[in-house]
Amino acid sequence: MSDSLEAEATRRAAAMYAEDLASRSLGIEITGIAPGRADARMRIAATMVNGHHIAHGGYIFLLADTAFAFACNTYGAAVARSADIVFVESAREADELVAEARERTRFGRNGVYDVTVRRVDGAVVAEFRGYSRELRPPAE
Amino acid sequence: MSDSLEAEATRRAAAMYAEDLASRSLGIEITGIAPGRADARMRIAATMVNGHHIAHGGYIFLLADTAFAFACNTYGAAVARSADIVFVESAREADELVAEARERTRFGRNGVYDVTVRRVDGAVVAEFRGYSRELRPPAE
Amino acid sequence: MSDSLEAEATRRAAAMYAEDLASRSLGIEITGIAPGRADARMRIAATMVNGHHIAHGGYIFLLADTAFAFACNTYGAAVARSADIVFVESAREADELVAEARERTRFGRNGVYDVTVRRVDGAVVAEFRGYSRELRPPAE
Amino acid sequence: MSDSLEAEATRRAAAMYAEDLASRSLGIEITGIAPGRADARMRIAATMVNGHHIAHGGYIFLLADTAFAFACNTYGAAVARSADIVFVESAREADELVAEARERTRFGRNGVYDVTVRRVDGAVVAEFRGYSRELRPPAE
Numbered sequence: 001m002s003d004s005l006e007a008e009a010t011r012r013a014a015a016m017y018a019e020d021l022a023s024r025s026l027g028i029e030i031t032g033i034a035p036g037r038a039d040a041r042m043r044i045a046a047t048m049v050n051g052h053h054i055a056h057g058g059y060i061f062l063l064a065d066t067a068f069a070f071a072c073n074t075y076g077a078a079v080a081r082s083a084d085i086v087f088v089e090s091a092r093e094a095d096e097l098v099a100e101a102r103e104r105t106r107f108g109r110n111g112v113y114d115v116t117v118r119r120v121d122g123a124v125v126a127e128f129r130g131y132s133r134e135l136r137p138p139a140e
Numbered sequence: 141m142s143d144s145l146e147a148e149a150t151r152r153a154a155a156m157y158a159e160d161l162a163s164r165s166l167g168i169e170i171t172g173i174a175p176g177r178a179d180a181r182m183r184i185a186a187t188m189v190n191g192h193h194i195a196h197g198g199y200i201f202l203l204a205d206t207a208f209a210f211a212c213n214t215y216g217a218a219v220a221r222s223a224d225i226v227f228v229e230s231a232r233e234a235d236e237l238v239a240e241a242r243e244r245t246r247f248g249r250n251g252v253y254d255v256t257v258r259r260v261d262g263a264v265v266a267e268f269r270g271y272s273r274e275l276r277p278p279a280e
Numbered sequence: 281m282s283d284s285l286e287a288e289a290t291r292r293a294a295a296m297y298a299e300d301l302a303s304r305s306l307g308i309e310i311t312g313i314a315p316g317r318a319d320a321r322m323r324i325a326a327t328m329v330n331g332h333h334i335a336h337g338g339y340i341f342l343l344a345d346t347a348f349a350f351a352c353n354t355y356g357a358a359v360a361r362s363a364d365i366v367f368v369e370s371a372r373e374a375d376e377l378v379a380e381a382r383e384r385t386r387f388g389r390n391g392v393y394d395v396t397v398r399r400v401d402g403a404v405v406a407e408f409r410g411y412s413r414e415l416r417p418p419a420e
Numbered sequence: 421m422s423d424s425l426e427a428e429a430t431r432r433a434a435a436m437y438a439e440d441l442a443s444r445s446l447g448i449e450i451t452g453i454a455p456g457r458a459d460a461r462m463r464i465a466a467t468m469v470n471g472h473h474i475a476h477g478g479y480i481f482l483l484a485d486t487a488f489a490f491a492c493n494t495y496g497a498a499v500a501r502s503a504d505i506v507f508v509e510s511a512r513e514a515d516e517l518v519a520e521a522r523e524r525t526r527f528g529r530n531g532v533y534d535v536t537v538r539r540v541d542g543a544v545v546a547e548f549r550g551y552s553r554e555l556r557p558p559a560e
Contacts, residue, residue: 062198084224338482364504
């Protein structure tokens with residue numbers, strides 16, 4: 001892969017992160033970025049726990065969705081169109097979770113990305129698949 | 141529907157909400173509950189906005205997932221097994237969102253629930269479908 | 281709903297069915313049509329049974345997908361972009377299945393449709409959700 | 421991987437194929453099998469074409485679902501619980517399609533499998549994800 005594509009992906013991610021108050025407020029860190037790929041990390045806070053005393057599935061989704069968003073924006077501005085998630089194992093307060101987003105295929109302005117969320121001990125917490133759509137460049 | 145089923149659904153939801161720090165921390169309110177149904181409401185806070193200056197899809201999912209969780213727990217303890225969401229229209233800071241979860245079908249210990257997320261002006265923001273599984277009662 | 285919209289939906293469905301060798305070869309009948317809605321019916325043939333001695337899930341999907349296709353084409357030419365299905369109860373050889381496709385929401389050129397597949401005794405066999413995209417009219 | 425697991429997977433697939441009238445009637449061949457993996461191949465027949473003059477999405481799903489079924493049954497009897505598919509590029513009459521099913525994760529009696537459907541020229545036609553559940557062994 002050319003240096004310039006790598007550099008462009010990194011530059012885009014940094015600009016996006018600077019503006020992404022939602023991810024930063026939750027302490028999500030982007031720990032890896034490359035064209036079509038992104039890794040994100042989050043610690044389950046006390047305020048992310050639901051009535052079953054486990055991490056609210058919404059926060060697991062949110063972490064996966066963040067990794068997906070960073071991955072699909074490495075090529076240009078893109079938005080999430082839809083996503084699905086299966087919850088494999090529950091996470092608990094103070095667990096460190098890592099989400100790895102990987103491009104599966106792209107066609108036209110569409111993309112399909114797989115995201116696996118794991119605990120740092122390697123156990124799979126969730127499998128997510130996201131569908132993105134690139135925005136059109138503004139007309140000149 | 142019998143009064144006792146309604147009363148049981150309401151009682152279960154109140155107990156669940158009391159323990160659900162995740163939903164309460166986000167200011168999510170449960171505004172309606174009945175067997176197989178739940179309505180939830182949330183205001184998009186400044187900390188829920190992403191790098192595209194719109195509500196992070198993860199928070200839209202989280203609201204829908206909360207309504208789904210309350211609906212599928214009206215019969216007994218159940219967990220979300222998987223879910224999918226399609227993003228229809230974006231939401232912005234200060235928007236009030238309402239999620240309506242409705243049971244679609246139940247079979248064995250499984251349930252399928254549809255959740256529509258709308259702005260208070262009625263515009264659809266997202267369509268969510270959740271799959272639940274009832275927990276087994278503890279062996280006696 | 282205006283008579284002309286109903287008439288247009290019926291006319292479009294008839295033209296589509298005439299060309300749809302796949303559906304006709306399986307004996308699928310379109311038993312109802314209206315804007316955003318279609319009903320389809322199919323009998324499980326001996327050649328639709330898999331190694332577990334039940335109807336191959338692919339044929340259940342195919343019936344639901346056909347109803348979805350007819351429903352989303354009532355407004356204009358549209359294609360299926362993606363779909364998901366949950367299998368509720370199995371079907372057996374000679375079972376008559378009915379699929380009811382109903383529009384859930386439309387936005388831009390996109391549509392979301394729910395399809396329930398039932399046996400004629402009313403038991404739910406599958407719940408399907410389809411996402412469509414309208415084709416652009418040819419440039420003039 | 422041990423020879424005995426490979427042999428068991430192959431033995432199970434052969435027994436399943438012998439009984440699977442649905443797949444055999446469509447000319448689907450199982451071209452590869454290993455624990456958690458299966459490859460299937462099908463030629464688009466004239467009777468698989470819909471009113472848009474392209475392969476009916478239901479048949480694309482059916483091929484993917486067959487590869488998935490063979491992959492998730494390599495360990496023991498299992499059934500498809502749900503699945504989703506995104507249609508990437510259309511296929512036409514006489515196209516040869518290949519579906520590669522790969523296990524993504526397993527937990528408890530559940531499995532998640534990814535299936536990519538390609539034309540023999542390598543173009544991706546669809547991405548499918550299937551969720552399986554192993555059957556309990558009969559009580560003794």
